[in-house]
Amino acid sequence: MTPLQIVFLIVTVAxxxxxxxxxxxxxxxxxxxxxxxSLLGIAVLFVTLETSFFAIVQVMVYVGAIAILxxxxxxxxxxxxxxxxxxxNRGAWAAALAALGVAGGLxxxxxxxxxxxxxxxxxxxxSAAEGTRIAQLGMALVSPDAYAIPFEVASVLLIxxxxxxxxxxxxxx
Amino acid sequence: MPNxxxxxxxxxxxxxxxxxxxxxxxxxxxxFLLAFLGAALLPLMAMLFVVFLIWYERKLYARMQDxxxxxRLGPWGIFQTFADMxxxxxxxxxxxxxxxxxxxxxxxxxxxxAVLLVxxxxxxxxxxxxxxxxVGLIFVIAAGGFGELAIMLAGWGSNNKYALLGGFRAVALLxxxxxxxxxxxxxxxxxxxxxxxxxxxxxxxxxxxLLAPVAALIFFITQVAESGRAPFxxxxxxxxxxxxxxxxxxxxKFGMFYVAEFLHAFTSSMLxxxxxxxxxxxxxxxxxxxxxxxxxxxxxxxxxxxxILFRGALPRFRIDQMLDLNWKVLTPLILxxxxxxxxxxxxxxxxxxxxxxxxxxxxxxxxxxxxxxxxLLQRNVRPPRRKVSVQxxxxxxxxxxxxxxxxxxxxx
Amino acid sequence: xxxxxxxxxxxxxxxxVGLYGVMARRNSVGILMGIELMLNAVNVNLIAFWRYLxxxxxxxxxxxxxxxxxxxxxxxxxxxxxxxAYRRHKTVVADExxxxxx
Numbered sequence: 001m002t003p004l005q006i007v008f009l010i011v012t013v014a015x016x017x018x019x020x021x022x023x024x025x026x027x028x029x030x031x032x033x034x035x036x037x038s039l040l041g042i043a044v045l046f047v048t049l050e051t052s053f054f055a056i057v058q059v060m061v062y063v064g065a066i067a068i069l070x071x072x073x074x075x076x077x078x079x080x081x082x083x084x085x086x087x088x089n090r091g092a093w094a095a096a097l098a099a100l101g102v103a104g105g106l107x108x109x110x111x112x113x114x115x116x117x118x119x120x121x122x123x124x125x126x127s128a129a130e131g132t133r134i135a136q137l138g139m140a141l142v143s144p145d146a147y148a149i150p151f152e153v154a155s156v157l158l159i160x161x162x163x164x165x166x167x168x169x170x171x172x173x
Numbered sequence: 174m175p176n177x178x179x180x181x182x183x184x185x186x187x188x189x190x191x192x193x194x195x196x197x198x199x200x201x202x203x204x205f206l207l208a209f210l211g212a213a214l215l216p217l218m219a220m221l222f223v224v225f226l227i228w229y230e231r232k233l234y235a236r237m238q239d240x241x242x243x244x245r246l247g248p249w250g251i252f253q254t255f256a257d258m259x260x261x262x263x264x265x266x267x268x269x270x271x272x273x274x275x276x277x278x279x280x281x282x283x284x285x286x287a288v289l290l291v292x293x294x295x296x297x298x299x300x301x302x303x304x305x306x307x308v309g310l311i312f313v314i315a316a317g318g319f320g321e322l323a324i325m326l327a328g329w330g331s332n333n334k335y336a337l338l339g340g341f342r343a344v345a346l347l348x349x350x351x352x353x354x355x356x357x358x359x360x361x362x363x364x365x366x367x368x369x370x371x372x373x374x375x376x377x378x379x380x381x382x383l384l385a386p387v388a389a390l391i392f393f394i395t396q397v398a399e400s401g402r403a404p405f406x407x408x409x410x411x412x413x414x415x416x417x418x419x420x421x422x423x424x425x426k427f428g429m430f431y432v433a434e435f436l437h438a439f440t441s442s443m444l445x446x447x448x449x450x451x452x453x454x455x456x457x458x459x460x461x462x463x464x465x466x467x468x469x470x471x472x473x474x475x476x477x478x479x480x481i482l483f484r485g486a487l488p489r490f491r492i493d494q495m496l497d498l499n500w501k502v503l504t505p506l507i508l509x510x511x512x513x514x515x516x517x518x519x520x521x522x523x524x525x526x527x528x529x530x531x532x533x534x535x536x537x538x539x540x541x542x543x544x545x546x547x548x549l550l551q552r553n554v555r556p557p558r559r560k561v562s563v564q565x566x567x568x569x570x571x572x573x574x575x576x577x578x579x580x581x582x583x584x585x
Numbered sequence: 586x587x588x589x590x591x592x593x594x595x596x597x598x599x600x601x602v603g604l605y606g607v608m609a610r611r612n613s614v615g616i617l618m619g620i621e622l623m624l625n626a627v628n629v630n631l632i633a634f635w636r637y638l639x640x641x642x643x644x645x646x647x648x649x650x651x652x653x654x655x656x657x658x659x660x661x662x663x664x665x666x667x668x669x670a671y672r673r674h675k676t677v678v679a680d681e682x683x684x685x686x687x
Contacts (some may be wrong), residue, residue, distance in 0.1 A: 002586070004586060004587060005586075005587055008587050008591065012591075012595045014659055015595075015599070015627065016595070016598055016599065016602065018600055019602040019622050020602055020621075020648055021602070021604075022602075022604055022606060022615075022618050022622065023606030023609065023610060023615070023618075023622075027273070028612060028614055028615065029273065029276060029329065030275065031615060031618060031631070032614075032618070033275065033276070033279075035320070035618050035621065036624075037616075038599075038622065039621075040659040041626065042625050042628070042629060045592070045595075045597060045598075045629060046629075048634060049592075049633060049636050049687075050586065050633055050636065051617075051632060052306065052308055053307075053308050053311075053681070054308065054632060054646075054649060056308050056311050056312050056315050057311065057650075058628075058653075059318065059655065060311060060314055060315040060317040060318060061653055061657055062315075062646050062652075062656075063315070063318055063319070063322070063626070064315055064317070064318025064319075064321070064322075065348075065657065066621065066657055066660045066661075067317070067322070068318070068321055068322055068325060068344065068348070069664055070614060070617065070618065070621075070660070070664065071322070071325050071326075071329075072325070072341075072344070073614050073664040073667060073668060074612070074616045075325075075329055075673040076668055076671070077339075077614065077667060077668060077677045085681075086607040086611060087610070087611065088611060089609060089610070089611045089679070089680055090410060090680075091608065091609065091639065092608075092609040094608075095604075095605050095608035095609035096604075096605055096609065098604070098656060099588070099601045099602070099604045099605035099608070102321070102600070102601050102604055103597055103598055103601035104599075104621075105598055105599070105631070106597035106600070107598075110593050110594065110597065111590075112589065116589075116590050119586050119588060119589040119590070119637050119638070120588050120589070120613070120686075122589070128591050129307070130307040131307045131367055131368075131372075134307070134308070134368065135366075136643060137643060137650075140643045140647060140664060141647065141650070145644070147643070147647045150647060150651055152651065154651050154654040154655070155627065157654065157655065157658050158654060158657070158658055160658070161657075161658035161659070161661050162664050162667070163635050165661045165664075165665035166665075168662070168666055168669050169664075169665035169666075169669050
């Protein structure tokens with residue numbers, strides 16, 4: 001067990017436990033805090049995958065913006081500070097069964113793949129250092145014969161979301 | 174064995190490794206211990222430095238207001254901060270009834286932690302940097318997000334509607350000012366061609382203050398706003414909303430918010446120096462890294478001095494004025510600057526101009542845009558008052574005798 | 586080092602937890618948190634596959650960037666809708682919004 005594997009196991013278990021607490025916490029703010037913890041855990045996993053750019057973008061976008069937005073929404077939509085309602089609805093048992101089925105099905109399908117346990121990263125194949133990889137990503141996102149169109153479509157999506165959110169959540173006077 | 178003066182960190186690591194393996198510890202454990210020691214030492218130095226910073230700020234702020242500042246404890250009041258620390262340590266920590274304990278206790282930790290994280294990637298001297306992260310610039314932005322989270326949790330966890338409102342306003346302000354701050358940080362990254370802070374400092378043969386003065390100005394303004402300092406200190410001003418999001422905190426928890434605020438101002442001054450003023454660069458900095466550290470501190474204190482001048486000289490903004498300033502002035506200006514800087518820089522570099530030409534062209538273009546935008550903004554400034562009456566004749570002391578004789582004010 | 590299978594199993598489990606959150610939670614913001622967990626599991630999957638199988642191509646990275654952007658956009662719009670619905674119905678519990686019920 002190399003130290004990297006130990007770190008991976010610890011982070012994975014912590015993230016899964018935080019995710020389970022997200023979906024079962026009674027108070028919404030605690031659920032939001034557990035969500036932040038699981039997002040941070042996923043950022044650490046990105047670091048173990050040696051993509052530090054996406055790790056930091058994950059922290060910046062998810063924790064720094066989306067999680068704060070979720071915390072805002074939790075604070076603006078509470079009826080009672082104690083959150084005494086039930087956590088789950090009537091179909092919770094069926095949902096648990098379905099989730100277990102999906103997990104089992106996915107893991108079963110994955111283990112049925114021949115090359116499953118044998119793919120490990122070969123670090124010698126890491127041809128480009130991180131800095132040049134980011135530069136290549138930047139060039140690819142704006143060059144017309146690479147990925148400029150998805151980039152522009154994503155920016156249009158963001159503008160649509162921005163205008164839509166302002167309109168929907170704005171006060172009507 | 175590296176020389177101490179030319180490579181202090183290497184020297185210390187070598188010396189400590191020899192010492193510890195001489196005591197019989199295995200090399201991996203020694204490496205782990207040294208890494209742990211380095212990681213613990215940097216925030217410790219930062220926190221101890223705050224003691225000096227608080228004294229410096231209080232004296233300077235007081236002098237701007239024509240008073241002395243702390244001058245009772247020790248010569249020039251240098252022990253005042255220790256007395257304040259003693260007071261804060263011994264205050265009773267009151268936890269109000271009905272608070273949610275997890276956000277309430279987590280908020281001060283996150284507030285200080287968010288600021289200390291930035292010190293990890295800051296290049297302190299030519300070969301002294303905590304972590305040489307290839308994406309150091311956006312790491313700084315990500316660490317700022319934790320500070321906003323801390324304020325939200327503080328406002329919510331206090332079980333106090335005024336603290337909650339203060340927290341909302343503070344986070345709205347911080348999130349709004351993050352937009353021009355991030356874009357202004359991109360301009361040095363564009364000019365240097367990398368997100369690595371060490372490389373940004375290394376490529377500043379001409380400080381980026383000359384290549385992108387408007388971006389530097391906007392970055393400075395947004396950093397003052399992000400630190401919650403005057404003139405943007407609406408969120409925790411004494412006359413507003415009790416005390417904002419840290420109303421219900423007492424004792425050491427309040428002390429942590431206080432420390433976080435001062436350290437944030439200093440850290441953002443250091444970031445400004447790293448991005449725009451050349452960081453540790455100076456004569457002979459490469460041969461003697463400690464001299465680079467001295468240069469960095471001197472430059473940071475100059476910028477910190479300007480920050481305190483801002484605080485002492487400018488009145489507070491209202492929240493709507495602050496948001497207007499951000500969305501109507503700073504964001505369009507910085508977006509225009511990004512376009513123009515990218516375009517002009519690319520053209521000049523492609524044409525193969527030397528550094529001097531690049532500097533002059535970028536500087537002139539920046540000044541043109543600045544002049545143009547100030548002309549546009551002057552339409553919104555309140556015009557001077559029009560004269561509505563003729564100037565009345567002044568009353569003089571000499572009374573002509575013919576006018577006052579036989580004249581009775583009460584005559585019908 | 587770490588085999589690819591570990592990342593894939595982790596992503597599958599995280600996806601299942603998110604799915605349970607979406608289907609079983611009463612609070613709408615809780616449902617949205619489940620959706621965010623599912624999107625993060627997808628991101629982990631994409632990056633793991635890209636990094637292990639095709640590390641010198643750029644498709645995986647662009648895919649992940651677009652998924653990140655789409656997740657941010659739908660979180661924003663979803664929360665705006667939830668806040669607007671709260672203003673009208675004074676509730677965020679998904680079971681209690683029954684205006685369109687037949």
